[in-house]
Amino acid sequence: MADGISYERARRMRKALTPPEARLWRCLKGDKLDGLGFRKQHPIGPYILDFYCAAAKLAVEIDGAGHDNRAAHHIRRTAWLGAKGIHVIRIPALHVRDELDSVLSFISHTARTRL
Incomplete structure (x- = not known):
C-alpha cells in the first residue's frame, strides 16, 4: 500500500507527464491497447x-x-516489485518516440503472457 506522500506525488506527476509518457498514455488510456486497463503514475x-x-x-x-x-x-x-509479483519492463523514451508500434506490440505481448 502506498503512503499519503506517494499518493500526493503521483497526483502531481499525472499532471506533468514527459512527452514520451504522454504519447504512450494516449495509446494506453481507456483500454485502447487490446482491452488492457492501464493506470498512469500509479x-x-x-x-x-x-x-x-x-x-x-x-x-x-x-x-x-x-x-x-x-x-x-x-x-x-x-x-x-518482483517480490510483490509485479513484472517490470523498461522502455527507452527514444523507442516510444521512434518505434511506437513496436513498443505497443511488446507491451501487449508481455501483458497477455501474464494474464
Whole structure:
C-alpha cells in the first residue's frame, strides 16, 4: 500500500507527464491497447509506476536520459516489485518516440503472457 506522500506525488506527476509518457498514455488510456486497463503514475508502496496494468501485474517504465545513472535504484525497485509479483519492463523514451508500434506490440505481448 502506498503512503499519503506517494499518493500526493503521483497526483502531481499525472499532471506533468514527459512527452514520451504522454504519447504512450494516449495509446494506453481507456483500454485502447487490446482491452488492457492501464493506470498512469500509479503508487505502489514507496514507488510510483509510470504505467501499471493490474490484471497482468505489469509495470511499464519509460526511461529517459535522467534514468541513466540510477541503475542501483532500478535494481532495488525491480526486486521489491518482483517480490510483490509485479513484472517490470523498461522502455527507452527514444523507442516510444521512434518505434511506437513496436513498443505497443511488446507491451501487449508481455501483458497477455501474464494474464
